[in-house]
Amino acid sequence: MKMAEVRRMDRIVVVGGGLAASRSCVALRRQGHDGDVVLIAAEPHMPYDRPPLSKGMLHGTCTDPTLPVDLTGLGVQIQLGTAATGLGPGERTVTTISGEVTYDGLVIATGARPVRLPGDGEQLLLRTVDDARVLRDRLVPGARIVVIGASWIGAEVVTAAITAGCRVTCLEAGPGPAAQVCGAEVAERFMPWWEGVDLRCGTAVARVECAGVLLQDETLVPADTVITGIGVRPETGWLEGSGLQLDRGVVVDERLRAAPGIVAVGDVAARWSPRWNRHLRITHWDDASSGPAVAAASLLAEGDSGPVYDPVPYFWSDQFGHKVQYLGRPGTEDKPEFCEPADERGWSFAWFDAERRLTAVLAVDRPRDIAQARRLLASDSPRLVAT
Amino acid sequence: MRYLVDQALCCGHGQCAALAPEVYGLDDDGYNKEVGHLADVEPGLEEAARTGAMACPDAAIRLFE
Numbered sequence: 001m002k003m004a005e006v007r008r009m010d011r012i013v014v015v016g017g018g019l020a021a022s023r024s025c026v027a028l029r030r031q032g033h034d035g036d037v038v039l040i041a042a043e044p045h046m047p048y049d050r051p052p053l054s055k056g057m058l059h060g061t062c063t064d065p066t067l068p069v070d071l072t073g074l075g076v077q078i079q080l081g082t083a084a085t086g087l088g089p090g091e092r093t094v095t096t097i098s099g100e101v102t103y104d105g106l107v108i109a110t111g112a113r114p115v116r117l118p119g120d121g122e123q124l125l126l127r128t129v130d131d132a133r134v135l136r137d138r139l140v141p142g143a144r145i146v147v148i149g150a151s152w153i154g155a156e157v158v159t160a161a162i163t164a165g166c167r168v169t170c171l172e173a174g175p176g177p178a179a180q181v182c183g184a185e186v187a188e189r190f191m192p193w194w195e196g197v198d199l200r201c202g203t204a205v206a207r208v209e210c211a212g213v214l215l216q217d218e219t220l221v222p223a224d225t226v227i228t229g230i231g232v233r234p235e236t237g238w239l240e241g242s243g244l245q246l247d248r249g250v251v252v253d254e255r256l257r258a259a260p261g262i263v264a265v266g267d268v269a270a271r272w273s274p275r276w277n278r279h280l281r282i283t284h285w286d287d288a289s290s291g292p293a294v295a296a297a298s299l300l301a302e303g304d305s306g307p308v309y310d311p312v313p314y315f316w317s318d319q320f321g322h323k324v325q326y327l328g329r330p331g332t333e334d335k336p337e338f339c340e341p342a343d344e345r346g347w348s349f350a351w352f353d354a355e356r357r358l359t360a361v362l363a364v365d366r367p368r369d370i371a372q373a374r375r376l377l378a379s380d381s382p383r384l385v386a387t
Numbered sequence: 388m389r390y391l392v393d394q395a396l397c398c399g400h401g402q403c404a405a406l407a408p409e410v411y412g413l414d415d416d417g418y419n420k421e422v423g424h425l426a427d428v429e430p431g432l433e434e435a436a437r438t439g440a441m442a443c444p445d446a447a448i449r450l451f452e
Contacts, residue, residue: 327400370401371399
C-alpha cells in the first residue's frame with residue numbers, strides 16, 4: 001500500500017499478541033515506518049494463529065501454531081507476558097504490569113476473551129495455545145467430555161472429541177447447532193452430523209461443578225472434562241476510563257481510527273461499516289488478517305485520505321468432516337432460503353433482503369457457491385431473482 | 388515475482404481473489420485458478436500479490452521473488 005506522505009512517528013506501540021497485532025507490526029514496516037515498534041503481549045508466547053486451536057491442535061496434526069514471521073528481524077521490540085492495564089491518551093501512555101510505555105501512535109489489538117459460566121468446577125475455555133494443549137491431553141478414549149455450546153467452537157471441539165473416542169455430551173441453550181448465528185432452519189440441516197453425540201438442545205446451564213455441569217432444571221451432567229464455547233467479549237477492560245468510546249468493543253470508524261493517533265483492529269474492534277450501515281463486531285480470522293494493513297495506513301497517513309476497511313465478512317468452520325463457509329451478513333429481517341444443488345454435493349442457504357438482494361450465503365462443501373456469492377455481494381446493487 | 392498455490396492446501400476460501408482480484412482468480416468450483424503450477428505476477432502488482440497471499444487462512448500461496 002503506497003502512501004504519498006508517511007507521517008514520521010518515533011514510536012508506535014502495538015498492544016496485543018495475536019494475528020492482528022503481528023500483522024500490524026508487519027504492515028507498519030511495509031508501509032515505511034522506520035521508528036520504534038513495540039509489541040506488548042499479555043501471553044508468554046510469540047504471536048500465533050488461533051484457528052488451529054480448535055482444529056489441527058486437537059487432532060494432533062498441528063503442534064505449534066506460531067506465526068511464521070520474524071518480528072525481531074523487523075526490529076520489533078517484543079514484551080511478552082506483559083498485560084496492558086491502562087491507557088492515558090492525554091499523556092500518550094500505555095500502562096502495563098511492567099511499567100509505562102509512551103507512544104506517538106497506538107494500535108489496539110487485544111482481542112477478545114471467552115465467556116465463562118458460573119461455578120467452581122474446572123471449566124476449560126479455548127482461547128490460548130495453552131488451553132488447546134490442556135484440552136488435547138484430555139481427549140482420550142472413553143473420557144466423558146461435556147461441551148457447552150453447539151456453535152462453531154463447540155462443533156469443532158466435539159468433532160475432535162468423537163474422533164478421539166470420547167463419550168461426548170453437548171449442551172446447547174438454543175434450538176439447534178449454530179442456531180443463534182444461522183437460525184433454526186439452518187440448524188436443522190446441521191443436526192444429522194451430530195448423531196453419535198449426546199446433543200441436548202434447549203438446555204440451559206446453571207453452573208459448572210466439580211462433578212460436572214449442573215443444568216437449570218437441577219440435573220447434573222457428569223463429566224471428566226467440561227469445556228465452554230458460548231462466545232467471547234472484547235478485551236477492553238484495560239481501556240476503562242481512557243476516554244475511548246467503548247461499546248462491546250473499541251468503537252472505530254471505517255478506517256479503524258478510535259481517536260487521533262489510535263487505531264483498533266481485530267476482535268477488539270467495533271468498526272463502522274458503510275456497506276452494512278452499522279458498527280460490526282467481527283470475531284473472525286479475516287478481520288485480524290486483513291484489517292492491520294488499513295490500521296497501519298490510517299496511523300501513518302498525513303491528512304485525511306486513506307484506505308477504508310469494509311470487507312464482506314467471511315468465516316469458515318471445519319466440522320464433522322465438512323467444510324462450512326459463511327459469507328456476508330444477513331439483516332435481522334432476512335430469511336434464509338435453502339439451495340439444493342443438482343450434483344448433490346453439499347448444500348447452501350442464501351439470505352435476501354426486502355429488495356431481493358443477496359446479503360449472505362452459508363455453503364457446506366460447496367466453495368463454488370461462495371465464489372458465486374462473492375461476485376454478487378461485491379457489485380454495487382446486487383440483485384438475485386429467486387427462481 | 389511468481390506464485391505457487393499448493394493443491395493440498397487450497398480449499399476454496401476465495402479470500403485471495405477477494406483481497407487481490409487483479410492478481411488471483413477462482414475457477415468455477417471456487418478454487419484458485421492456478422492451483423498446482425507456478426504463475427507469474429504482472430510487474431507492479433507485487434504488493435497486491437502479497438496482500439492476497441496473506442489473506443489465505445491456510446497459507447496455500449507461496450510467493451517467489
